[in-house]
Amino acid sequence: MKTKLACKNVYLLNFSRNSTDRVTDKVPVKEKKLMDVKLGELPSWILMRDFTPKGIAGAFQRGYYRYYNKYVNVKRGGVAGISMVLAAYVLFNYCRCYKELKHERLRKYH
Amino acid sequence: MNENLFTSFITPTMVGIPVVLLIIMFPSILFPSPSRLIDNRLVSIQQWLVRLTSKQMLSIHSHKGQTWALMLMSLILFIGSTNLLGLLPHSFTPTTQLSMNLGMAIPLWAGTVATGFRYKTKASLAHFLPQGTPFPLIPMLVIIETISLFIQPVALAVRLTANITAGHLLIHLIGGATLTLMSISTITAFITFTVLVLLTILEFAVALIQAYVFTLLVSLYLHDNT
Numbered sequence: 001m002k003t004k005l006a007c008k009n010v011y012l013l014n015f016s017r018n019s020t021d022r023v024t025d026k027v028p029v030k031e032k033k034l035m036d037v038k039l040g041e042l043p044s045w046i047l048m049r050d051f052t053p054k055g056i057a058g059a060f061q062r063g064y065y066r067y068y069n070k071y072v073n074v075k076r077g078g079v080a081g082i083s084m085v086l087a088a089y090v091l092f093n094y095c096r097c098y099k100e101l102k103h104e105r106l107r108k109y110h
Numbered sequence: 111m112n113e114n115l116f117t118s119f120i121t122p123t124m125v126g127i128p129v130v131l132l133i134i135m136f137p138s139i140l141f142p143s144p145s146r147l148i149d150n151r152l153v154s155i156q157q158w159l160v161r162l163t164s165k166q167m168l169s170i171h172s173h174k175g176q177t178w179a180l181m182l183m184s185l186i187l188f189i190g191s192t193n194l195l196g197l198l199p200h201s202f203t204p205t206t207q208l209s210m211n212l213g214m215a216i217p218l219w220a221g222t223v224a225t226g227f228r229y230k231t232k233a234s235l236a237h238f239l240p241q242g243t244p245f246p247l248i249p250m251l252v253i254i255e256t257i258s259l260f261i262q263p264v265a266l267a268v269r270l271t272a273n274i275t276a277g278h279l280l281i282h283l284i285g286g287a288t289l290t291l292m293s294i295s296t297i298t299a300f301i302t303f304t305v306l307v308l309l310t311i312l313e314f315a316v317a318l319i320q321a322y323v324f325t326l327l328v329s330l331y332l333h334d335n336t
Contacts, residue, residue: 064139064264065255068142072142072150072152073142073149073150074150075150076151077150077151077152081152082140082152085139085140086195086198089136089195089198090198090199090200091215093198093199093200093201093202094199094200095121096124096200096202097117097118097122097200098127100114100117101200103114104114
């Protein structure tokens with residue numbers, strides 16, 4: 001269904017008068033990727049995203065596989081793939097205990 | 111200083127959300143499931159380690175005991191990875207909480223005892239009395255053996271908790287001492303820093319050894335009862 005719509009818009013675009021138009025100008029806002037959304041359309045794009053539990057789970061799954069296939073699931077992966085995850089984990093834990101840690105700064109008077 | 115020492119052991123909540131669940135589930139992300147015959151390097155290394163450990167650990171068991179292979183291997187992977195992740199700075203280690211270790215130890219131990227009583231009732235009851243005891247000593251020895259049986263899960267849990275907690279506390283204390291000594295006397299601070307480095311190496315070993323010991327003892331209890 002989505003590819004049919006995109007094909008129709010590509011067809012229309014080839015016969016439009018303005019040659020600076022992009023394909024993504026004719027696609028409805030809901031189906032655009034983030035990089036193609038114009039700044040004015042951004043709030044409506046965010047509100048149209050799928051916030052059901054299934055949608056959120058799908059978003060996490062897509063993010064996980066995007067990272068995994070780029071850095072870990074490669075023929076000659078290195079230590080970078082997993083150490084980036086561990087660095088993010090350390091940062092997350094630092095933010096978690098910042099409230100207690102700020103008392104341990106080196107100051108003359110606390 | 112006193113309050114700071116134990117704040118790393120409280121259950122982590124962030125703006126009211128208990129993130130402890132996320133932290134307990136985090137090690138599972140680091141073990142991707144193999145999908146091909148030959149996978150990427152991370153999965154291959156993990157597969158090699160799992161094969162090595164499982165062959166060594168399950169060789170002593172009978173066929174019935176080897177049905178516990180999945181349970182034992184996932185146990186050692188979970189405890190090992192959780193302990194090692196706890197050595198990262200500022201992180202929270204779930205295995206320092208006695209509640210969680212009791213939750214792991216009691217069901218596993220009870221499972222081995224129940225298996226023993228169900229399939230080999232006479233042999234399980236016979237464990238309460240060692241061979242060749244003099245007749246007058248029998249009542250006392252049965253009581254002692256019962257107590258030693260019931261203390262097994264408590265010992266499993268407390269051993270893991272105490273080892274990991276003590277290690278973390280020592281690292282905190284010696285690290286704090288090194289920082290304070292830097293402004294007083296640099297040489298003593300250097301010596302203390304060397305102690306800290308050696309301690310960290312020990313903690314890496316302890317993290318793995320404790321996982322191994324926990325799993326080994328569970329498998330031992332299983333071997334007695336199958």
